[in-house]
Amino acid sequence: MVQNKGISLLFTFLGALVLLFIIAPLGSLLLHSSPAEISETIVDKEVTKSIALTLWSSMLATSIFAFFAIPLAFTMARKEFFGKKLIQGIIDLPVVIPHSAAGIALLTVISKQGIIGKTGGLLGMEFPGHVSGIVLAMAFVSLPFLINAARDGFSAVPERLEKAALNLGATPFKAFITISIPLAWRSILSGLIMMFARGMSEFGAVIIVAYHPMITPVMIYERFGAFGLKYARPVALIFIAVCLVFFILLRYLSISKRNGKS
């Protein structure tokens, strides 16, 4: 019992150090920014426009790619097929490769010489240096979060329930929409939030694909490089606050939805 208490104390101490490591830079950022700097930055149209662009691009990336990613997650959860492990590896690839390298790789296909770039060109679309390029870069790096969360959600749904729906006359698509999606919704929503949050904070891939229009992580980098820490700090602080507000709000919505359902 005494030993257990000792281990508990040790673990609490180690955990507290980790939390301090996360909180300290954020706290320091807050303490070093004066209210005058913050209020001045809040009304800076360049900053607000950039934050709106970042949020909008990430939202667009999440909603467009969810349409493709959720069926893929379902397939990965339900089907056994040759090369499944390879496909899982491909899904996880954006997490393990450096994001600047991901941006370069993406640029090779979305530039005017690339397959997507050429096809987009025929439809009058351009990617590098455009919002569409930012959306693609954000989606590229954040998709694994949605696919993996949704796959785990679908795996947790008993296959028997889908079979019961089929037996009751539902087509496989109806069973997917009426049974699989609602039952895996908690995980899907969590994946959507993670994808949105990850896309919003992306820097490496986006700066390669589209320096302009400027998303906030790129703006923070630019202000730091051109004017120094003093000018980058309030933008960083406001962006972190916006990210936290969105993250907490979405989490709260997902929890209240869950509680409402149960």
Added chain:
Amino acid sequence: MVKVENLHIEFDSFSLKDIYFHVKKGEYFMLLGASGAGKSVVLESIAGLIPIKKGNILLNDKNITSTAIQKRKIGLVFQDFALFPHLSVKENICYPLKIRKTAKPAIEEKLKALSCELNIDHLLDRKIETLSGGEKQRVALARTLTLEPEVLLLDEPLSSMDVGLKGELRRILRRLNKQGQTIIHVTHDYEEAISLASRIAIMHEGTLIQSGTPKEVFTHPKNKFVANFGGIKNFYEAKLEENTQKETIKAIITENISFTILTKLKAKTGSVLIGQKNIIISTDKHPTSSINQFKGIIQEIIPARLGYELLIDCGILFYVAITTDTFNELNYKEEQMVWVAFNPSAVKFIPG
């Protein structure tokens, strides 16, 4: 109505072999077997949940082996109910109708009729997780019945219920069957089969070993497994003595043991069975020489629902049922030597 022909299904550790049976319209057919016999696999194959590589399933003479699950018109009530946890009782029951885009008044009418018939009209707004096992079973049954299935498949529907609820659901199932609903029901419970089925089939280790009316099957069990299933434990393979002119005949069980039996059947081999209650035991040899008598040792005394069951080793094992009064009076003990006796007329011979 339903024909299952030469059904073969292979799994890694289990296979179904050559399953063949017919179920007529309006019949209550029961598949009876121990756990792991493959009964549920047969049921799920008929519903289309398990793909079939060899064999055919016909519904009204139409081959439905490759028909999609949702087009079969076969309703399955799963053993674990498979109710949708995110929907209310009402939404679960109406699910098949909403899928078919049935008009709202028709849905309400159907819901009312079924919920009254199955006595679940007070549960309609409840969530699935708040229901008891019996309530879930009735909701699952109602949901499947909204389909108006040609055949209703029931996978161990009474297994998770207490005695009172079992009785109620049996009455419901009997009523449904009387209304013309064809039912294929899977169970491991012999009493369930006797009380409900018009015909049964016994399954063992992936094969169907005997089918017929419950009376046919349990009065003429094809082998020891079927006999045991019907509660007959004294079942022995036998060779009959040849060319006898006597009224009685000798059935040779082992090298040292043979029974005198009464039969007019001309057969060389078959099985003999003796009801547990037709065997009497005593501490001394019976003076009459015309009865079958064997000396043995009480191997085990097992308390039974009514009295006791004694397992006596006479070279072959006999199961003998005695009342509590007799047991207390004669004070039998394990390892005690006793005599086992039964009349030739108490032995039933089944050729085969």
